[in-house]
Amino acid sequence: MGYFEELTVGQRRELGSFTFTAELIKKFASQFDPQRFHLDEEEGRNSLFGGLAASGWHVGSACMKLLVADGQRQAAEAAARGEKPAVWGPSPGFRDLRWLKPVLAGDTISYASEVESLRASGSRPEWGIMQARTTGTNQRGELVFSFLASGFVPRRSPAA
């Protein structure tokens, strides 16, 4: 994860992939989203999803997991170069989240993130705010998940 000054609109990062096994789908669903089509293969087949489907919040949480792992990789690379790694701040939220196609048991979703906008924070001069279109694509190349994430990114030098 770089500093605000190093980011440019259009910059894209591949974040890695996550396989939604039936076991993981049911574990997440039983805790947070125990709708029938997230817990049982037969109920899933009889639903609009056509199979045991991951909770949309599971699809989003797995994306977060890969975003954090990618940030940790970048921090390690910066440290290896002898630089002080940028520690990103929290996110104020997101917009336009779409569960475009079901994520079914056995699907592997590859996530990627592309910088869509960059602006200085009005109230916090040591931070910038980035918006990134973050997507998930299944093993057949179908876009299944998309949202516009935003987050605080530290500036190398505070805004004047």
Add this chain to the structure above:
Amino acid sequence: MTLTFEDFPVGHFGTFGPRHVTREEIIAFASEFDPQPMHLDEEAAKRTMLRGLSGSGWHLCSIMMRMMFDGYIGNTASLGSPGVDEVRWLSPLRPSDDLMLDIDVTEARVSRSRPETGIVTFAMRIRNAANVTLLEATSPIIVKRRATATAARS
């Protein structure tokens, strides 16, 4: 009685909770899905913008999903949701918070492509016991209309 499209007129739908959130579950969720220092470790979290241990925003969304399930979705002829228009994380989720969920229906319309269903859009708000708003969100779900839901049962 299963709730159908007709049971979601525009206006305040209900308030659900309290849901108590423990430090252990905040750390367990973060360890699996969002292992940033601000969600894992009190000392490290003190040095972050959120000034203390806080739950992952995705954890708060997932808890909201469970509160909606327990409150009404589990008893609704819901076919799922196409997405979430917006989520605003306004204040951090803290250990021992007792969460309340306010649900309003902002729009309810019959689906053009699947007229046996309707699309109900909800405004959700989560607040803690001090009445501080932690999250605001807007999201639609697809719900069967009563005639179809009844036909499916007979």
